[in-house]
Amino acid sequence: MANRPFIVGNWKMNGTRAMLAEARAIDRGAARHAGVRVAVAPPFTLIQALAENAETMAIGGQDCHAAASGAYTGDVSAAMLADSGASFTILGHSERRAMHGETDEIVRAKAEAALAAGLEVIVCVGETEAQRDAGQAEAVVCGQLDCSLPVGEGVAGRVTVAYEPVWAIGTGRVPSVEDIGAIHRAIRARLVTIYGEDGAGVSILYGGSVNAANAAELLAADEVGGALVGGASLQADSFLAIVLAAGGPGEE
Numbered sequence: 224m225a226n227r228p229f230i231v232g233n234w235k236m237n238g239t240r241a242m243l244a245e246a247r248a249i250d251r252g253a254a255r256h257a258g259v260r261v262a263v264a265p266p267f268t269l270i271q272a273l274a275e276n277a278e279t280m281a282i283g284g285q286d287c288h289a290a291a292s293g294a295y296t297g298d299v300s301a302a303m304l305a306d307s308g309a310s311f312t313i314l315g316h317s318e319r320r321a322m323h324g325e326t327d328e329i330v331r332a333k334a335e336a337a338l339a340a341g342l343e344v345i346v347c348v349g350e351t352e353a354q355r356d357a358g359q360a361e362a363v364v365c366g367q368l369d370c371s372l373p374v375g376e377g378v379a380g381r382v383t384v385a386y387e388p389v390w391a392i393g394t395g396r397v398p399s400v401e402d403i404g405a406i407h408r409a410i411r412a413r414l415v416t417i418y419g420e421d422g423a424g425v426s427i428l429y430g431g432s433v434n435a436a437n438a439a440e441l442l443a444a445d446e447v448g449g450a451l452v453g454g455a456s457l458q459a460d461s462f463l464a465i466v467l468a469a470g471g472p473g474e475e
């Protein structure tokens with residue numbers, strides 16, 4: 224059976240307790256769209272509050288440390304995320320790769336730690352504009368998959384891949400539907416190489432300037448199983464419009 228479309232809001236470093244009402248509105252909307260799997264990854268500081276109030280949507284982290292505990296000032300372990308009510312974590316987002324020096328090897332170690340703590344993982348990959356212009360997008364993304372994804376028995380069922388071209392994040396620019404389809408097909412083929420037949424069941428999300436206006440078209444591209452949404456996930460109205468576009472039977 225095909226996976227439900229998966230729509231994930233990444234709030235990044237946005238949100239205080241003033242956002243709890245927005246989160247409740249998203250959760251109520253998610254309940255009306257049972258055909259779509261809805262999730263929000265708020266800052267660490269809001270995970271527990273959102274998780275305690277969420278009836279339908281899943282709550283996750285945006286990162287975790289690879290170690291279980293220890294002298295890592297400012298970091299948060301996967302077990303701490305799970306203890307706060309998270310059921311998944313995003314890993315290897317391009318902002319962390321670029322701003323925090325996260326390599327593929329670090330991303331894989333974090334993913335292994337997250338799985339060990341009982342979390343699902345959303346592993347992000349994507350090329351820069353220079354890499355795309357040089358015709359290297361597919362090679363870069365497949366290399367990231369090869370070296371970032373956790374592997375092992377039963378792992379594929381707890382992994383989601385998010386393809387986010389770096390140049391499309393927060394810019395309002397998106398690849399053509401044909402380009403998105405082409406790279407998602409390449410990702411699917413690589414997932415089958417990595418995970419065998421289980422790779423066919425891994426959801427692949429598109430991320431990068433997804434909004435209420437373009438969601439239906441982007442979500443219809445080949446092998447796109449959902450979206451990782453940044454800016455448009457900060458308001459319930461715009462986020463739920465994307466959920467609706469993902470095909471929920473909904474009441475509206």
Ligand SMILES: O=C[C@H](O)COP(=O)(O)O
Pocket residue numbers: 233316387391392393394430431432433451452453454455
């Ligand atoms: O994780 C989300 C992505 O970085 C996309 O962000 P954006 O929707 O603001 O472009």
